Amino acid sequence: MNLFVYFIVFVLLSIGAYWYGRRYSLGLVSRDRRRLHSLPQYYGYYVALWSVVPAFLMLLLWLFLDQDLIVHLVSAGLPESIKSLSPDELGLYLNDVVNLAKGNITSSEGDAIMQQAAAHYRHLLQISHMALGIAVTGSVVAGAAFSLHRIRPDFRSRPRVERMVKWLLVLSSSIAILTTVGIVLSVLFEAIRFFKIIPLTDFLFGLQWSPQMAIREDQVGASGAFGVVPLFAGTLLIALIAMLVAVPVGLMSAIYLVEFSGSRMRAWAKPLLEILAGIPTVVYGFFAALVVAPVLRSAGESVGLQVSSESALAAGLVMGIMIIPFVSSLSDDVINAVPQAMRDGSYALGATRAETIYRVIVPAALPGIVGGVLLAVSRAIGETMIVVMAAGLTANLTVNPLDSVTTITVQIVTLLVGDQEFDSPKTLAAFALGLVLFIATLLLNVLALHVVRKYREEYE
Amino acid sequence: MTEATIPDASERDEQTVGKPQLEKKVSMSCRNVDVFYGEKQAIFDVSLDIGKHEVLAMIGPSGCGKSTFLRCLNRMNDTIDICRVLGSLRLDDEDIYDPKMDVELLRARVGMVFQKPNPFPKSIYENVAYGARIHGLTRDKTELDEIVENSLARAGLWEEVKDRLDDVGTGLSGGQQQRLCIARAIAINPEVILMDEPCSALDPIATATVEELIDELRQRYTIVIVTHSMQQAARVSQRTAYFHMGKLIEVDKTDRIFTNPGHELTEAYITGRFG
Structure with a gap:
């Protein structure tokens, strides 16, 4: 509210x-804007920025501290x-004080000392x-006064505003x-605590994943x-199924859209x-x-x-459908970028459209297509919602797509829910x-961007 | 006078001056050809014969329709949806716009070299072998090797590239790339080669090499070349056709066109009064 x-x-x-800044600058030259170095609104911007920005920064700093x-x-x-008291207990006590002062519910009834502290x-x-x-208020006044003081007809407010805009960006x-x-650092430090x-080595090469820990000494079975291997295997299996759906369908629909369909289609x-x-x-x-899953199940039973x-098949199939537009729109772009001269050259030698696509366009666009596919793979690996709902929770180490597998993202969700x-x-x-997960997708993205960039230089 | 407006020829309705038709050794014959892009007419009633083993140059100011006409000769205009071609175009007495015509075979018989060299981003060898592969011209690798070598040799490129046939074609110099495109076109043994300003992207030395090559190729092929350079037309061609705003104004022996043009527009163009 206050904020x-x-x-x-x-x-x-x-x-x-x-x-006011605009009016003031015009007043200095008796409204003849030609005598000002910059357009009048730049003097306005200049005064406005000086009045508000330092005060705003001060407010932010205050709120933090x-x-x-x-x-x-x-x-x-x-x-x-x-x-x-020990630091933890003192922290709790102070928490209570703050809550009491704000009228929130406290964990202990406030005694006289606490009441007093709350009043303090x-x-x-x-x-x-x-x-x-x-x-x-002081900052606003000081900023406004300082900026107004500096305004003269030959004062160069335009480059100054320009510089301030640059810093804003x-x-x-x-x-x-x-x-x-x-985010990366906080993930990294918590991960180091885990390691x-x-x-x-247990984490990277372990074949067993069952994260249930005993909370008390006497608890059983946990x-x-x-071991992250089964999770990786499950993730890759689902991503592979997804790519098997998305790459052919996406690529072919992109080829259709670029090479065959009319402009209205x-x-x-x-x-x-x-x-x-x-x-x-x-x-x-x-x-x-x-x-999808029940259909697959009954089809399999029959x-x-x-x-x-x-x-894994159900999750992978649907994830594949989801990624189709990703693959097709990236391939669409690179296929479109193959110069018309390549097509003309092939047609002029008596090649059909399909031959031209198969022998000239796809090979020429291949690095870009590969880059797009790699981006789609990293998308598939990081995808969460589909697998949370459709893939299992048991960490089976299997390559059978009809089995239930689990993925890294699913496990992150279940660990933190x-x-x-x-x-x-x-x-x-x-x-x-x-x-x-971050490192895996980062590597894939770097690889993809590298491939795509290399392709860009091809025709120049 | 450096720059002048192009005289308007659209109102005139006169016959092409010179000799558009030949009595014998005709390779392609075009009669009353009209070309439309949508509503706009780009070619008006052009009749022209192209003789066997001759180099026919087509000249004229920008936008006069010479490239459009050239692209009708192997139906490259088919790739443009709104383009319509009327009239009769025949190659060895076959109507090339017959619905039953096999466009792919037509283009194998009427090859084309473009303004900007456009080798495929494949190896030099694969560039030349491309046409032979898609048309299934060879029985084995040896024959294919032979075709590649002969085509590159005829294009005057063999000596320069024989040790690096596996390098990418796009890595050659501009002039070499253009000769590679010519080699690629002649590898499938066409009857006619269409060249759309083949030297406009090349430097003078590369241009001279390609021009010499065109002269040699005349022994085996019929060549139609569109050019912006009148010197080039004079150097390489036997007959020259002058196009103006979609009309064929004059066709005649090249030396006659350049020494004694029969039409005032041709004369105005070749003396540089517009263009």
């Missing part, structure tokens, strides 16, 4: 600052008996908010990059085995194919679990085959699996 008010105020302030700072101050004011907290919070208000892109780096308990067939990519994966998931009701303790290998295993 929202600040937001509105900032928007209004920047509009006001823009308007004030809670910790206040809690620290409160804990400093507590009696010795409480301060001497509330008091500090009030001071903090007031100080923040003053600081932000740098900031945005670095948020995206830093977040990714942060301190379970040796890396020793915990963290293409105009509605291509978007229709791309709708497949827009279907939520959860819909594919229950389609696989509720339609010819005397034992088909698991959560077969429900209440978990965050220091047991069972939970940490999810991070290790995530890391493995």
